[in-house]
Amino acid sequence: MIKSSTRATGANDRIVRTPRSGLRLFDWIDHRSDSFTAYLYLAPTFLLLLLLIAVPMVYALFLSLVKVGFVQGSIHYTFAGLDNYIQLFKDPHFTKVMTKTVVFTVAKVILTLLFSFGVASIIYFGAWGSALFKRLFLLPWALSYVVNGLMWKWMFNGDYGIINEILVRLGWIDTYKAWLAEPNSAMGVVLLADIWKSMPYVALLLLAAMQSTMKDLCEAARTDGAGTLGVFYHVIVPGIRPVILVCLVVETMWTLRIFDLIWVLTQGGPQYGTMVLNVFAYEQAFRNFNIGYASAISYFITLLTAVFTLVYLRFMGKEN
Amino acid sequence: MDEALRFARAMKWMKKGIVRLISVCLMIFVMFPFIWLLLSSFKHPVELLSVPPSVWPKEFTLEYYADLLRNEKVVLALRNSFIVSAATTLISLAIGIFASYVFARLQFRGRKSLYLLIMGTQMLPAMAILIPMFMLMRVAGLLYTYQGLIVANVAFSLPYVIWMYAAFVRGLPYEVEEAARIDGCSRLQILFRIVVPLSRSGLAASAIFVFIGVWNEFLFAVVMTQSGTRTLPVQIAEFIGEDRIRYEMLFPASILSCLPVLIVVMIFQKYIIQGLTEGAVK
Structure with a gap:
């Protein structure tokens, strides 16, 4: 199902330089290695998945170990071990x-x-x-x-x-x-x-x-x-x-x-x-x-x- | 000899006949439920609740469609559905383009495991994320808002976009990008001036998938919306839950809710079939 046919691109990464633009930081970022670019481009995806999938999953594990009570709009937890x-x-x-x-x-x-x-x-x-x-x-x-x-x-x-x-x-x-x-x-x-x-x-x-x-x-x-x-x-x-x-x-x-x-x-x-x-x-x-x-x-x-x-x-x- | 020939011909004819018969039955099976819903949406309540049910509406009425468009709740739900689906699609694509490009073109450490990690989130049962998310959104004050529902939907659509769009990018000829690089294009220029325009169809397919998915989504929408932000499926389910179900409203509302999707599907069916089958078969 998952197949990769990526070619090696690392070789000509730093040879070619774009004409210098006014934005030096931008220019700098654009000439980092493949790995750096990869992590940079993946950052939003992982941040989102961390916040919306990983954190809730961990929180759910916690929730499954407590009794949750709602008192006047605020949430109270009482530890319950494996009771649930x-x-x-x-x-x-x-x-x-x-x-x-x-x-x-x-x-x-x-x-x-x-x-x-x-x-x-x-x-x-x-x-x-x-x-x-x-x-x-x-x-x-x-x-x-x-x-x-x-x-x-x-x-x-x-x-x-x-x-x-x-x-x-x-x-x-x-x-x-x-x-x-x-x-x-x-x-x-x-x-x-x-x-x-x-x-x-x-x-x-x-x-x-x-x-x-x-x-x-x-x-x-x-x-x-x-x-x-x-x-x-x-x-x-x-x-x-x-x-x-x-x-x-x-x-x-x-x-x-x-x-x-x-x-x-x-x-x-x-x-x-x-x-x-x-x-x-x-x-x-x-x-x-x-x-x-x-x-x-x-x-x-x-x-x-x-x-x-x-x-x-x-x-x-x-x-x- | 003659006899045998005639027998062979009869057999062939019969085989063809059987295959055709099965095909027709299949088409009826696939189409009938929807056609029945469509016919029912044109009937007056008296006719809907008659025994035996009439197959063809005695009088085609558009009265209840018109009622629907005057119904504030339905119009609001329609608007909410559009807002949530469109925003989710735009955000997922904006983030997904970068991630897809990375997985399709760049070599780096942990590439495979990161990809599997993203796809793995798709395997988690939605219910296991919904409950804690409900609590967290409540604390963050995002419960019952568009923003809350949109980010939740983005989290679930993103892996799908990456999976689908990366496959399209991988299929592009790499030489073009190489040439552009030699000509002095920056990475972002390559991505947005070359890769994205060349993979328009893939982008369209991914957008359609996300849009349809979110448009039809029910579980998160039912938990994370309130009267003001309710989406169309939730509103329809609300109608079904009423004490006296008003079928004459319900059926036109259902047709209204599938109409945009069906139009999009009809226009882009080629891409959709390609998108549906490509990833899994190859």
Whole structure:
């Protein structure tokens, strides 16, 4: 994914001098070495990331170790050790939330990848209008999760939803069903909505990878007597493996981050049926104002993400 | 012989037919939810809440779109969204151009680890940063202001800009820069007179990505804004949360919120597809 093709530029750095301008300091800065320039140009980026990512992360660690109280607008901290973490593991909802998170993440990533792979292959095998597909595919990608959630909420509406009407007409169900009021079907709707949104991006990536697999390699396989499917299975699929892994990593990261969609569709309900860790943390932090507890949960999410990343990295390391 | 030929032809025809059928189903799957939202946005409430739902609006009405543009909250949210997205895009690009150039062209110690460090921030779950950031912004007095939301968004967009734009810069021919250097261009002149103009498309793609991302962003916006600074997605979510959901307002509002994005996407789709696929495939 990350490749560098930088050339050595150090050599002719100081040979050439610009005509002296009035601004001597400016001139001086402009003729420093590559390293100096690099650090100078990177300074704003790192300052910003330090202030807005690193400092909050450290502060969150602190928050997760205290009880936070709000008294007359000022904040009070009481040291609590690992109480917040212990509370998390003792929380009667924890097992359920954890199960929902893992089930949702695994199901979504696998289904999206399979579906996208199918779609990409269909387009690769010349479904007409691959150009048109590419264009249409940008639509779900460009819609916000809020609009996406609203759309599905409306279609699956228990009283006026079009899905109910279609299913009744088809004879698959007898009466309108309140899809979002029952834990399992609600989870299904959330999954469907999320897959609808992420499938196009993954399919575009896989398609691009398939199309960029070396043409001569395919030709060679073909002359050796492989059929279209043979070429696909033996040349293209192994060829796009790195990209599949990239998709896997990216999708997992995104799925572990999901919040808006669930918030709009179900707010984690019914009966914790779609309550994933993120929604749980949000509720604790911004509804119940258990800042310490919520920080502990969010650190747990970070840990979970790290574990997933490490597993994938090992997996990828073995591949290469 | 004749029989076999006809069979082969039939098979081929059938294969084509099946592929086409699947393609059509796929297109319907991708398009239908949005089309349904669009159709619903033209319906009167009576029709929206009728059973069975009517597919085609009996009477196309733009009344609720007009209502929307008269609704102070919505107009304000639209304005806020524009301010926050545009400012975030400008700032991220201004900072990101320098960092991208560094990673694309300069050799220095710690180059790789610094790059990984920046990209690593993208892997952190947003929730883990949101909670402490909420508290810190509160202390700094930036909570519920544009500035607070903008800097938060910049922090999340910046790695993305660097990742994308550096790839474009790397693709430029280095000879031009070398020639400019020999002709006596300073570094900044090279960057802004040569690199930036040559990579306009990359800059446009990065800008579009940041803009769309921030325009659609919800989690940070919902926590870090208040009635005066609310962005459009937050306002829409607010409408959804009301006791009696006013669908006739909600659907036009949603369409309004995706319109700018969809227009931009249609105009720049070539760059977007390039930007989306380039980094990951190569």
